Amino acid sequence: MKYVDEFRDGKVARNLARTIAAEVQPERRYHLMEFCGGHTHAISRYGLRDLLPPEVRFIHGPGCPVCVLPVGRIDSAIELARDHGAILCSYGDPLRVPASGRMSLLRAKAEGADIRMVYSSADALKIARENPDREVVFFAIGFETTTPPTAVALRQARAEGLKNFSVFVNHVLTPSAIQNILESPEVRELGTVPLDGFIGPSHVSTIIGSRPYEFFAEEFQKPVVIAGFEPLDVLQSVLMLVRQLNEGRAEVENQFSRAVTREGNLKAQALVAEIFELRDRFEWRGLGEVPYSALRIRDAYRDFDAEVRFELPYRSVPDHKACECGAILRGLKQPQECKVFGTVCTPDNPLGSCMVSAEGACAAYYTYGQFTKITAVAEAS
Amino acid sequence: MCLAIPVKVVELLEAEQALVDVGGVRKEVDVSLVDGVAEGDYVILHVGFAINRLDETEAQRTLAMLREMGVEPGAAA
């Protein structure tokens, strides 16, 4: 078993799609939000929309960490490298996200700022060890999956007594974002975003477990199915959601049981709790300020907090006027509804964050959207 | 950014590191976040770290369920 090919079998996919079509009730619509950008990517890449009956509609949520990073935070990262002379270590994806004044990390790098792409927080630590006379800052972004690796680096830096290493923390929390969407006027009062159920994040859930979603199922009466990333995982989860909705149930079910338990990864959770604490509020692109939706470094590790070390103030900056990322991230609009989609804004020259990473809805639509009739699921058979 | 992939642990190394096989390429990763990783285990790899172990019994059960869900259209849950 390789845990990949087995979950891409085209024949099983078509059978599953047939079962879904047989079970949907024709008078009903099933609006399913896939919170996680990885699912958005899988849905587009494998042409799952075309396999499903028209009654099932996907709504793309804000689950791409690059997409939800607001302009002001990228500005601060650039400032660290350009004005404070630090070596800024960043994952690859944030490099092309547009910042203020037609800037981006990549452009700042071209203009001479010392910005380096790393694959892991451990690489940033290595750069700090190799450059003892320079300040090295790790630009930490991501959801609950990326936070434990940042915590490991912080613990290691302290153990080694590294004096020139700090972390600019932008780690955000999935449950707070889901709650923000469910409580938004678009969903609650206006009904402009009909939301019947959630395809729950896969890898985030390997860390936090399925338990945090029980609150949504109970409080908001929305079914949640934690789903793996492969095409069969997504299809099976859709069927599980359709069945819950048909039967009037709103429960948390776990399709991704090969990696997710109710409790999650307790070791990772304990480490994160030791090093991080909740922020009162944090700005998300598209959602605005969301209370208790992000993490910051605890006092015990304060010496390694770049925001403290460089007295970094936060300035909120509006998105580009033409960009609809905000509405897309809240499930209000689809990428094609943005006037500059595919013309002014492309993956090579992104105007907004949703066009940057492969998991952004605009990038997923742009890359796979034109070829919706060709499904990789069919190719795989 | 969120993408994480299943990889096979080929060899355990010192200091909670391990060699894994990523599509035929050997790579050194950090396994400190997962207790008791053994050679031959499959783990989910994300930004250079193993973030969880995959459970073969559960995976087989899911595959069996997938086949079942496909062959009996209309079958109740």
Ligand code: SF4
């Ligand atoms: S197409 Fe570009 S500008 Fe329009 S919403 Fe998407 S990322 Fe923003």
